[in-house]
Amino acid sequence: MSFTSITVLLSLAMGAPSWASQAAQDFLSANIDPTVSPREDFFRYASGEWLRRNPIPEDKARWGIWNVASDETYARLRTISEKAAARMAYRGSAEQLIGDVWATGMDSAAINKQGLAPLKLDLDRIAEVRSIRDLIDVVAMLHRRNMLTDNYFVRQRVLFDDGVERDEIDSNQRIYSLSQGGLTMGRLAYSATDSPRVKVQNAFREYLFRTFLRLHGDRGKARASADAVYDLESRLAAGSEHGDMSRRMRTADLGQLAPTIDWNRYFQQIGVTRIDAVDVRQPGFFRALDSLLRAASLETWKDYLRFWLIKVNAPFLDDGTYGEFFAYKSAVTGQSQPEPRWRRVVWQEKNWLGLPLAKLYLDAEIPPNARSRYRSVAEAIREAFRERVEHSDWISDSTKDSAIHKLGRLRITIGYPERWIDFRTMPLRRDSYVLNMIRSAEWFHDREIKSLNTPIDKEEVDLHPSIGGDAEYLHSSNEVRVPDPVPPGLRDQQLDDATVYGATWLGHEIAHALDSEGRYYDASGNRVDWWTAADAAAFEKRTQGLVDQYNELMPLEGLHVDGRSTLRENMADLVGLRIALDAFKKTEQFKKNVRVGGFTPLQRFFLAYAYARMGHERPESLAARLRGRGAYAPDRERVNGVVANIAEFYEAFDVQPGDPMYRPERARVQVW
Numbered sequence: 323m324s325f326t327s328i329t330v331l332l333s334l335a336m337g338a339p340s341w342a343s344q345a346a347q348d349f350l351s352a353n354i355d356p357t358v359s360p361r362e363d364f365f366r367y368a369s370g371e372w373l374r375r376n377p378i379p380e381d382k383a384r385w386g387i388w389n390v391a392s393d394e395t396y397a398r399l400r401t402i403s404e405k406a407a408a409r410m411a412y413r414g415s416a417e418q419l420i421g422d423v424w425a426t427g428m429d430s431a432a433i434n435k436q437g438l439a440p441l442k443l444d445l446d447r448i449a450e451v452r453s454i455r456d457l458i459d460v461v462a463m464l465h466r467r468n469m470l471t472d473n474y475f476v477r478q479r480v481l482f483d484d485g486v487e488r489d490e491i492d493s494n495q496r497i498y499s500l501s502q503g504g505l506t507m508g509r510l511a512y513s514a515t516d517s518p519r520v521k522v523q524n525a526f527r528e529y530l531f532r533t534f535l536r537l538h539g540d541r542g543k544a545r546a547s548a549d550a551v552y553d554l555e556s557r558l559a560a561g562s563e564h565g566d567m568s569r570r571m572r573t574a575d576l577g578q579l580a581p582t583i584d585w586n587r588y589f590q591q592i593g594v595t596r597i598d599a600v601d602v603r604q605p606g607f608f609r610a611l612d613s614l615l616r617a618a619s620l621e622t623w624k625d626y627l628r629f630w631l632i633k634v635n636a637p638f639l640d641d642g643t644y645g646e647f648f649a650y651k652s653a654v655t656g657q658s659q660p661e662p663r664w665r666r667v668v669w670q671e672k673n674w675l676g677l678p679l680a681k682l683y684l685d686a687e688i689p690p691n692a693r694s695r696y697r698s699v700a701e702a703i704r705e706a707f708r709e710r711v712e713h714s715d716w717i718s719d720s721t722k723d724s725a726i727h728k729l730g731r732l733r734i735t736i737g738y739p740e741r742w743i744d745f746r747t748m749p750l751r752r753d754s755y756v757l758n759m760i761r762s763a764e765w766f767h768d769r770e771i772k773s774l775n776t777p778i779d780k781e782e783v784d785l786h787p788s789i790g791g792d793a794e795y796l797h798s799s800n801e802v803r804v805p806d807p808v809p810p811g812l813r814d815q816q817l818d819d820a821t822v823y824g825a826t827w828l829g830h831e832i833a834h835a836l837d838s839e840g841r842y843y844d845a846s847g848n849r850v851d852w853w854t855a856a857d858a859a860a861f862e863k864r865t866q867g868l869v870d871q872y873n874e875l876m877p878l879e880g881l882h883v884d885g886r887s888t889l890r891e892n893m894a895d896l897v898g899l900r901i902a903l904d905a906f907k908k909t910e911q912f913k914k915n916v917r918v919g920g921f922t923p924l925q926r927f928f929l930a931y932a933y934a935r936m937g938h939e940r941p942e943s944l945a946a947r948l949r950g951r952g953a954y955a956p957d958r959e960r961v962n963g964v965v966a967n968i969a970e971f972y973e974a975f976d977v978q979p980g981d982p983m984y985r986p987e988r989a990r991v992q993v994w
């Protein structure tokens with residue numbers, strides 16, 4: 323599948339193929355590069371014009387239709403939020419919650435006028451700290467707002483981390499866990515001497531200084547506080563451990579590990595009523611923390627709390643405070659400019675009020691008729707997969723039955739949410755952005771803490787669903803989730819079946835249920851091997867063909883795809899396309915074989931497949947990805963590598979022996 327400038331010249335000389343010249347004003351043909359033949363490089367043919375019109379932005383390493391889709395989603399969420407804010411909806415409704423966050427988050431005049439005033443009560447409380455007991459009380463108060471620090475940048479929580487988790491020993495139960503935390507930089511960054519990390523150290527010192535100057539108003543005092551807090555975090559870092567040394571202990575034994583902390587009082591403050599066992603991830607850290615609590619001065623601890631209070635709330639505070647936070651973030655991430663305010667507010671809504679926002683998105687963007695159409699498409703694809711498994715001649719009846727049972731039990735969720743929870747007690751108002759974020763954080767925290775002693779409900783509502791984003795398959799619940807089934811950039815509900823079946827990710831996600839990883843999980847999502855040894859060996863042999871195929875692909879001179887690391891996704895691409903095509907072939911459009919936009923149904927099906935995967939990447943980034951042996955093959959290989967295994971592709975575009983896209987029949991792979 324090599325592609326050289328000579329082939330471009332050749333196809334130019336031969337003229338555009340007939341189906342391209344017939345295509346008029348159709349969105350699939352609008353992306354086509356007519357100078358490339360689909361027999362040479364189907365990916366370039368199908369998306370060349372789109373790639374030319376959508377160059378990779380300066381500050382991005384990769385760019386594709388998924389970025390455009392994400393921009394579209396953001397724009398829609400903005401409109402949805404504006405509409406919600408314009409209404410005075412009843413308490414606890416999605417409109418009220420989103421409307422209040424949006425109205426306060428977008429009011430930059432009020433945010434700037436308020437400055438740090440909304441945090442005055444918290445700052446006063448820190449000023450009144452007289453003992454370690456008072457200090458831990460403030461830590462507990464901040465831990466009730468844990469959610470606020472859960473973003474991609476501020477990873478750790480003040481002093482240490484805690485949370486309620488699924489118990490790995492008994493997956494029906496939850497367990498309370500304690501882990502190390504309290505650091506602004508990475509554990510090893512404090513003592514590092516290499517220049518990139520020294521640059522981050524300096525930016526952190528500057529951030530501390532700016533914050534204390536804002537709080538104390540005196541340069542000398544600010545410098546002293548900054549140095550002391552930097553030193554305190556360095557000592558916490560020195561006491562941190564590498565990895566997870568998980569130790570289960572009785573709550574009473576925590577007093578031996580870290581006796582300076584009154585653990586019963588702490589649990590009470592965060593709302594835990596009954597707790598017997600704790601999972602302590604890094605016991606050594608808690609011993610080190612205990613001695614540091616006694617060794618460092620109370621004044622330094624108070625400054626540490628002040629800094630953390632400002633830092634975790636910075637994204638919701640005035641431009642000055644946020645700017646100082648961003649200057650540090652920029653030194654760490656390289657991001658040169660903050661995103662516009664509206665995008666940052668949508669981001670917060672998406673992450674922390676995901677359920678109400680998803681409800682509004684669903685109501686506004688995915689009407690019931692679209693949901694039901696894609697549900698039928700999903701069922702048609704599931705049925706096509708079942709038939710393929712049923713007719714496969716290489717597995718025993720018992721494995722076949724289990725595979726069919728698993729497909730039958732697969733849960734397919736299209737558009738969120740299917741259920742709703744009562745938000746009427748979440749006390750949001752139109753007074754302060756930062757206070758709204760704190761209120762929602764505390765509300766979610768208290769809800770989670772209350773769940774500690776209740777068994778896990780497998781049907782539990784996902785409080786933070788993904789919106790408009792990627793579809794996924796979850797092994798542990800044997801479930802496909804598709805937040806938004808409509809292909810990116812195509813809101814028109816009148817799409818022809820060829821486009822819908824070709825572009826959908828449903829086939830790919832459903833195929834994951836029986837892929838190289840999915841085969842290790844049963845119909846209920848338990849990890850059990852339900853394959854006979856002979857069937858497993860036969861499966862392995864078929865997958866090896868796919869591994870070999872991708873190992874041979876060379877997207878960059880001298881750099882090959884890793885067929886093994888990309889196996890699972892390649893298999894889902896291949897099987898997904900195969901079963902979507904099987905399902906499509908049962909539609910009226912396929913049977914009547916009517917051309918749309920100058921293309922046959924089969925041609926449109928493959929063009930739509932390429933449409934949903936249009937994208938490109940800088941060579942440096944692609945090289946790093948290939949060397950890093952990631953889970954995904956490059957965009958071009960994910961299209962060309964798959965269609966070349968499907969017989970109907972040859973028929974659709976008249977691919978002949980000798981064409982670069984041609985693969986002899988014996989070299990084609992079929993898993994299912």
Ligand SMILES: [Zn+2]
Pocket residue numbers: 830831834891894
């Ligand atoms: Zn996948």
